[in-house]
Amino acid sequence: MNYKHLFSPIRIRGMELKNRIVFPAMGTKMATEDKFVTKQLIHYQAARAKGGCGLNFTEVCSVYSKAAPKKFLAISEDKYIPGLKDLTEAIHKEGGKAGIQLWLGGLAVGSDQSQMIIIPSPMPIPGTEFTLPGASLDTIKEAVEAFGDSARRAVEAGFDVIEFHAGHNYTPHSFLSPYFNRRTDEYGGELKNRARFLLECIDAIRSNIPEDMPLFMRLDAQDDYLDGGLTIEEVIEFCKMAKTAGVDVLDVSRGNFSSAAIKYEVPPIDLPRGFNVDNAARIRKETGMLTIAVGRINDPSQAEDILESDKADMVVMGRAQLADPEFCNKALAGKAEDIVRCVGCNQGCYDGFVSTEMPFITCLRNPALGREEEYQFSMTENPKKVLIAGGGIAGLEAALQLKKRGHSPVLCEASSSLGGQFALAGEAPRKGEMKEAALAMAEQVMREGVEVKLNTPVTKELIGELKPDEVFIAIGSAPIDLKIPGATLPHVTNSHDVLAGKSRVTGRAVVIGGGLVGLEVAEYIHNSTDSITVVEMLDKVAKDLGQLRNICVMESLYTGGVQTVTNAKCIEIRNDAVVVERQGNIEEIPCDSVVVAIGSRSRGFDDIKTYCKEEDIPVYVIGDALQARRALNAVAEANEAVRAIS
Template identity: 35%
Template sequence: MTFEKMFEEGHIGTMKLENRIVCPPMVRNWASEEGLVTDRLINNYVAIAAGGVGMIIVEASYIHPIGKGFVNQLGIYDDKCIEGLKALAVAIHNHGVKAGVQIHHAGRQTIPEFCGGQPVAPSPKPCGIMKFLDPEYSPRELTTEEVGLMADCYAEAARRNKDAGFDFVEIHGAHGYLITQFLSPYTNERTDKYGGDFAGRMRFVLEIVEKIRAKVGPDYPVTIRLSGSEFMEGGIDIAYTRKIVQELDKAGIDAFHISGEIYESYPQGRMIPPMATPAAPLVELATAVKEVTSKPVITVSKIYRPGLVEDVLVKNQADFVAIGRSLLADPEWPKKVKEGRLGEINYCITCQGCIDLLFSQQDVRCTVNPWCGREEELEIKPVPTAKKVMVAGGGPAGMEAAWVAAQRGHQVTLYEKNHQLGGQMVLAAMPPTRDDINVFTRYQIRQLAKNGVSVITGKEVTPELVNEEKPDVIIIATGSCPTKPDIPGVDGTNVVDARDVLRGTVRCRSPIIVAGGGLVGCGVAEWLAQKGEKVKIVEMLENVAQDMGLNDMMMLLDRLSKLGVEIFTKKRITKIDLHGVTVEEEGKAEEIAGETVVLAMGARPDQELTEAVKGQVLELYTVGDSVEPRKSMDAIYEGAKAGCQV
């Protein structure tokens, strides 16, 4: 397949772009406490710019402190922000890429912990998601005078953006933030000139556009991001958005960036789609907008494969495609596509690792790309002298360590005791909707081959093998072992482990009780239920799937419900027998019937080899679940780090 349309020149207003690939705004939470640009932020944008993208929309940057939505969000609320933004603009421009800042105000979608005061909104209607985070939270309605002053803040932010040397500015009018709140009948209950009817709800954004134009001039490109639909009863739908677009087109907007949803509809999985959401869930909204404007339209949301991007453009469903998380996973995605190196792309697997961290107010990282935000820390430098490196374990941590060390010039041999590479990732990919995990495993295997790693499967590393091979370095990535709880009956013939169930080495008889309602337990329960088994999940905590992100969790619970999976929470298993389990809740015991009990109650590190080979080599590294069972993101990072340190 050729990708001619993707690399065709494009225009937004007076701005010429080298191709149709857009890096959309993605909050990374890497700014300083004051919202100032950091070196870490610059380094990541430089990597993306160098990778061949046509345009970068710098992440949502708050225009006023009360509109701050994340603890380390980038700011553009004061002239002191300009110096850092100027350095960012220069760094991006050094690679010939156009860039502009997205100016943002969270409105009701923040809490005092983040914004330092009582959140403001067009109406005092709280956001359900924020209420869940802070039960005391309640937004304050802006006065009529304050609304006008807030429009001035947007204009001043646009002026700072231009003063910093950026090529355009984007207004954030999507995802349920302040502008969306004014536009939507779901959140705007005002009776003054900024509410009441369509014209009143449009007034705020039209004033913002007018005031921005007065600051930046008639020829400076101004784009806006909109939610094509909020997917909320009583909220904005695509018909309403088309009316909004027509008014903004007349007001001088140069391009429309069409996304979807607000925080309260985010669990539906379209704004930032998880694995369970089909590809390109919002393209039809962009296409509908194109029907009512001649201005360029940008589409976004899980358009993560080159063929899909090209198809959208060829069919004229949009003029530009934003690929977002794909650029966190592999900043060189555009360059590799252009050069025909599709097999070298480290594709985003939509695992939600990045966004789950953001919404828990942590630094954004990427599961499959440990260099994201660590461009300086994990620099791959050639070694002056090659060492003989033995890697024990062919899971994600071991494979990452092996190819990185080999790329640096070491002689690397990877051993895997099973006949298949991938470790726990192979099992993690087996439950329904999780197949994209295999995409990364295949990428790692290609990296091993590309970098000349010798791979030996079906052979376990032992102290005897170490003594025989005499490596200079050993990297141990042997993973974890299932935890066996201290429960009477746990050794019964009807008790099996979740990993063995997924491997197909044990048989289960219905009804099946899954002991443990975390990601693993819920995953194996869904897998079994899809095969027609009757499944019950027993969890001692208040809710199941608490180690999953919000939209992943909500979509999973919906699928489990449709499959008829019974869920028992706040129940501690005290006994297992051939008839099922005995559970206890608040001192009361009850029986839950079942033929097979599947254990999904955690794991412990496999440190047997680490203890056995201590003293046999001068350099010994232990990475991933061998240190402590955590997420694959941690394992892959530790593997890359070991590969860089050897």
Template identity: 50%
Template sequence: MVYPHLFSPLTIRGVTLRNRVDFPAMATKMGADGGYVTDALIDYHVARARGGCGLLTVEATSVHGPTAPRNFMSIADDSYLEGWIRFNEAVHAAGGTTCIQLWQGGFVPPGQDPDTYAVIPSDMPFGPGVVLPGASVETIAEIVQAWGEAAARSVAAGFDVLEFHAGHNYSPEMFLSPGFNRRTDAYGGSAENRMRYPLECIDAIRAAVPDDVPLMMRVSAGDDGVPGGNTVDDVIAFTKVAREHGVDMVNVSRGTPMSVNLQVPTMDHDRGFNVHNAAKFKAGTGLVTVAVGRINDPQQAEDIIASGQADMVVMGRAQIADADFCAKAMAGEEWRIIRCVGCNQGCFDRIASANAATFPHISCLQNPAVGREAEFRVPKTDNPRTILIAGGGIGGMEAAERLHALGHKPILCEASGRLGGQFYMAGLAPRKGEMSDAAMSRASTLEHFGVDVRLHTPVTPAVIDEVAPDEVIIAIGSTPVTLDLEGSEQNTVIDTETVLTGYSRLVGDVVVVGGGLVGLEVAEYLAENDPRVTSVTVVEMGSEVGRDLGMLRKQEVVTHLALNHVSTLVDTRCLRITAAGVVVRRGDEEWTIPATGVVVAVGSRSLDTTELTDHCLARSIPFHIIGDAREPRRAIDAVAEAAEVAISVR
């Protein structure tokens, strides 16, 4: 067998999992208002069950009605049973084993829904002039009872495994943590007293369900970012006691609301960065242990289990990116796996960014079918069409691969000598190598499938006439915007691609004009990798740098800029470039930033598609403009548009 440890069965109490892969609880926004099950949520999990996952865990699900935010899933009363029964019947029919993550959110609910309240151990500031009160003993008793009732309801709904969420600073962990718990009654003070509430919750769950139902507990490996909080050893000590109360498995996560970048780690974190903590819990508790933390490769997962560091692995975003991850790995077809790159653009950013409300549910840069699984279940065609694709960037490759899978005949033409386009180029920036790897993996997949790929072949009207396609997809991308400033024609002024490909000859002091994602990454690249560069200054005319980054990636990039002593200036306009440097203005102040080189990173503009579109119109050939060729945006938009065009071809 390929990966014999990863894909071996595991029996816990009365449940046997077909393999050691856990699809964990992750927010999706796929529930109906009030936390009810939808067909989209069912389809999403069914796809991963069909893809071979061992255990499918539903996202955080409220156990207590008065503290259940309307935008979270819920099982707080019997009105939710019908939906969850439908869910379990569908996932079981697809071969899956189901788990529900039972959740009470501590201080989170009132921030999500003003009609709820917090359940926390002690009074807590919550914004200017607002203090959340500590829970009364009566409220604690009510919540404990709710945990038990929700557990009984979960078993009635057909869930095979239950997960008790005691991490991420939700109510069980808040009571456990001396960083939050300042009570002086039976629920505070000593470690024994601080354990009381979470242990009562476990007891209520265990008493409400049959003995053969496994109980998993999710914990954070210490209170990262919480002054005076629990250490890893403190949480291990609690977990050992929890085992005596009936916990069978421990899911060792990381992060708190004060350190969300550890809870949903970006590409800036090493793959498997939290596995060592799982090994500590396994050794310290003897429980079936689940490792978490950027595990996105089958060999990586196999090695974790084979080495005894954990018994199972969480592969969450890995299976968002590819619902068939397990099936492909089991078949020895790793080359077909579409890899998560840790960008967070479609998952976390669509939950927590400033414009999150504009998105109906999560998605994925690598997999636009997320949340739209039924829509993307398009049968293979019995009317193959020849589709000419102009441009071999991430959008063009997505279109080619999907069209080939649907039985069409894509012909992918790329003007340069390499597929990947700007997506590959982005992977040359610091800590983003997985993006260039993913680009090359997609290129290799097209080669394996035998897709007609033509490099060094820009699409022209003559090429269109030669191919005579049924439709054309124009994905030729964009080109960097040049500076319209006095002095910008000097040979010391270069673009970002010249830097990232290693062809720059910059020395001394460098100014980067433009403080968006690309400008910041190039600034860090120069400061970190080029010993000839002595200083780097980023000049941004807007009020902040990194405006186009997601929250967590921005935290990481800004932190690394500081570590590399990169200076950033905002609300600052470049006026001209001289032999001495860059003349800038902020308000009424004007001065020169010394510079022997200038890098321009002020955005992109779409390449002109008029010649191609006019020719298609003249020949009555349907065409589609996607990605940056339509409007410069993020890679997630290009991939989504490519996929939508591909499934529309009939």
């Protein structure tokens, strides 16, 4: 397909972009503790510029020294200019344009308790007697000056464009929103007063940059889940004011972290692709301003359609380029089928960002994220024949990477199809993109010329026949059986068989297990059952879901009327009821069907491992075959194993 709109140039003041694709500001945890640019961050950004992106933005960059949390970039002092200049030069060297997102984080700065939280009005802290104070007039004045000073530094550092962040619950958005801004002075009340701080910041920025330098503004289309918050009509009126003040481009996002609307900031697979495009289109039409569409845009054809339909002038494709830094080049070259697609799992990007265990973000589809220098591609000088047992996502990833490095992988799958549990997970509601991704990986394996044998379980006899140099074991896991009376009754099945369409659940259903799989099965069977009760041993359901997927799944369960019972241990299954022990009491939950979803356990492979040891064949165990976990781990381990082969 010819993406003529997507890859057409656009001029904004004195800056010309070679295409309409924007790599947005996304948190990485790649900055130093004291807020400087790192080589890791430079390689990460340069890889996307090299991949053909038109415009790269830094992650949020603090403008005010009193409100600059650690591990976030800063431009609040001159000492940060050299590192930022190194970043812009690296992006320019790869043929891209560099943008900086100027940020005053408001409540988000609370991640670093040594820093000042700047909000418009006093805010009580739930569960404490403490109230965060509203900003003083002196603080407001200092913050405005900080934006201007930071804009000057951005010019010195060689940035091509500045973006003023006025969304996502940060300080400027909080001043604009009547939900947060309860001031009674000149910075509160009617819209023009609530907009005053933002317009002063815009004026300060504009006054410190060249006339031909563009100014973008990221903002929310509306306030979601906030009673009495911003409406899209108010946002449109504010945008008109911002246009007069000197803003050139609107980057129309959505969401806030004070409510369930945080799901819109890093939208998971549960939200429709392009869910916010129509808001951008309306704002564009009613303001007459250049506009960027944002929100689950992960396919070049989808992006082309948005532009061709005149709904936006540019598109943000962020996680799409986390998953595949060569996204733009592949689309431009007509090789869209080779793009590694983001599936909105949020496991590595958002969950990785908020996790205290992950040092920086990663990506289920791209373990090289944040390791761009370390993971530079190299062909092997010692090609080997590698037998891969298992055609799930770990086995497919291993096969692809081995083939690309010049080895000769032979992939054997015991079933009649490839994709494994990643494809099976795609049967759950709203997760079809995961199945599509698994099938696309299988097709790419075929295109790359990998030898694939279906309906072929790996045995020691097969290993003896094929005589591989190395063996990868990626045979996955199987559902754990429930060891209680009645577990083998005819009306009892397991989550895998339900999602695979092998078992039909009707009547009053009980799902045993309230983790991710159990809840998704509950959603899956909703239309075929009269009622659904999820039983969980722990004190709450959905403990293994990331925050944003958790919000979406729990909202769906609530809407569907699914009941949950926690702190409940199943002790027996009868023909008409599940018996549980709960807080020392025995209770019966009436049912006609039971689905067991208590987790998975690695499949056994001792005979294979023993044979390989006897024959001195190196063995690598990856994915659920090693331990049943998330797909993120499976793909990462496949890459590590491939890299370990000399």
